[in-house]
Amino acid sequence: MPDLNLLLALDVLIEEGSVVGAARRMNLSAPAMSRTLGRIREAVGDPVLVRAGRGLAPTPRALQLREQVRGVIEQAHLVFNAGREVDMMTLERTFSIRANDVFVGTYGGRMRELFKGEAPRAVLRFVPEGDGDDDAMEQGRIDLNISAAGKFGNDTKVQKLFSTSFFGAARENHPLFEGDITAERFAAYDHIAVSRRGRSQGPIDEELAAMGLHRRVAQIMPTFHSAIFAAADSDLIMAQMPSVMLGRLERLGVPLRLFELPIPVRTAVIVQAWHPRLDSDLAHRWLRRSIKAMCDAESGLA
Template sequence: MQLPDMNLLVALDALLDEGSVVGAARRMNLSPAAMSRTLTRIREAVGDPILVRAGRGLVPTPKALQLQGQVRNVVEQAALLFRSADQVDLSTLRRRFSVRANDFFIGVYGGRLFDTMERMAPLCELCFVPEGDTDDEALREGRLDLRVSNTMPASPEVKVQNLFSTTFVGLAREDHPLFDEEITAARFASYSHISISRRGIARGPIDTALNAQGLERRVALIAPGFHGAMFMLPDSDLLLPVPKEALLSANRLKLPLRAFALPISLPTLVLAQSWHPRFDKDPAHRWLRETMRESCHATWLEAQPA
């Protein structure tokens, strides 16, 4: 029996992941014309169009969606077969690492992580993807390499490693009237707040703490990310609770903002990275996890008060 061309499987994996001939060509260091010819060969081998035109883009056929998980598994297993069990040549490694994290983590911790990867593995790509509701499934299927979050994964087989802990502080414009007097819980609750939630949820631990004192705040604005919300503060009387490391971003951008200690008690958040055990022995993935931990620790130390 004639075995299929392994390069076609690698190309098919790239095409299905990118959903684009141009994107797949860029990942495989081919010209778009060469990738288009490869797609033609794949179509002939599979007996299916794989990707069809929809407006200005391409969408996968039902057959392609059915094959996607199988193709990804075969490509990963083949890569592991030919890869050293204990070592990886980072200088020649070509791989995209997908990390799911929120904008706070990307903005504060992502820079040092990327800088380290750029120096040690210059041919690799770091792809941050938005938070989703099916993280465990994405880890299991290999669509995600790492998930960074303060919530535990639902699947018991997913491995978890703590990265750092953080607490919240408040942010407001530097001449905000809140700073005219002592910042009490009552005065804190009297101003309108920004709540950060990608699901549009207004209430959280802050409201629980205020309610315990018979107080209630008004959430006037809900935003999906901390960094976008920070740019709204200089022109308003809004208050924004943020993880304390976000002050690094505010200071680097020289935003006219002032931080303050929250007059309520909130639980400490622990952020962790999680991954599926299928990648536990993968040397490149192990390097990614170690780099993530070391980069986070260095940034966390930088953010601590002198």
């Protein structure tokens, strides 16, 4: 039966994409790590990591196993640290989380109730997404980054929270709803885009271009919440309404009508990411576990 050290090694190897880098992380020699990789391959029945350029790339099987491996490691940590967990009821600490307004609007209230019940003396500080601040986690300015999966540093810890699909949205009596919503009719009306960087082009435009179509983005908003109110008061079409926001949209009573997009749009994978120095921090582990459990419950996975 594979031991826990093999799981730890597998996790580090996937993160590093290098036997040498993984060996350095685990204080082993490169030959010893190579032998460990051989044992992992034998135990899993899969190459796990294959040559890609100057490094190693995980196989689909390795990526499938990664989340399960992380869960086992987390549980093992809880077992070995039983009896010395941090007292969250008396902890006085500020947790800074960088997230966009979709996550804050959907989960901010529930997180406040969580802190009130389990960490009443701690402070929850949400930090807006920004540009050119990729070292915020490294320098300790934020504790957790919640965003769409993207490029993170090789040593950054990442955990999937949930996936969200997208709908289109327009005001109740928009002329778009007077006929079948085809790609041609969808592209014929002016659109509103959401981009904190001020960009007007994205995946929607790529899909339309593949069909020989083009849309006009007449307004660009920095947040989803500002965009939904602008769309409700105009003839603009909002092309990417995250499904995770649908419940909140109903509670806000915004007069928007949703529709299935007439073009294929990729779902977005939302993750939480943190600096490795916080990986064993007991209070930070409580925060990550709580957020993950909250998102699982919302998704019906709990």
